Amino acid sequence: MMKSDLFRTGIAAIAMMAAPAMLHAHGSMKPQHGGLVQMTGETMIELVAGPKGVDVYLSEEDEPLAAAGFTAKLTQTAAGAKTEAALKPAGGNRLSAAGFKPAKGAKLVVALVDKSGAKSFATFQAQ
Numbered sequence: 001m002m003k004s005d006l007f008r009t010g011i012a013a014i015a016m017m018a019a020p021a022m023l024h025a026h027g028s029m030k031p032q033h034g035g036l037v038q039m040t041g042e043t044m045i046e047l048v049a050g051p052k053g054v055d056v057y058l059s060e061e062d063e064p065l066a067a068a069g070f071t072a073k074l075t076q077t078a079a080g081a082k083t084e085a086a087l088k089p090a091g092g093n094r095l096s097a098a099g100f101k102p103a104k105g106a107k108l109v110v111a112l113v114d115k116s117g118a119k120s121f122a123t124f125q126a127q
Contacts, residue, residue, distance in 0.1 A: 042061070044059045073087055
């Protein structure tokens with residue numbers, strides 16, 4: 001084997017070993033609360049619709065993000081009409097829109113603004 005073949009083989013082996021780590025560099029995309037998950041930048045947003053309203057959970061690299069560090073709103077578009085609700089910090093990494101009922105098949109957009117003023121958006125399809 002030539003030196004260049006050894007080099008390429010070594011690079012390929014390193015790349016194959018690093019691939020699984022790179023795939024999970026931003027944490028798991030598995031819902032932690034039974035909801036729908038989207039990534040926006042480094043932030044994972046999980047939207048959970050329940051009988052008491054809509055909750056949104058924030059995390060980054062599998063670590064909860066303090067919801068108190070964000071202002072947020074939820075916008076629903078259904079049958080050509082838009083409805084908005086404030087998402088208020090509800091302890092830990094949870095934001096809540098109490099009493100909000102998503103319409104089946106509606107487009108739901110979560111808009112987040114952190115303390116620095118940076119904006120993030122995540123779009124979901126209500127089930």
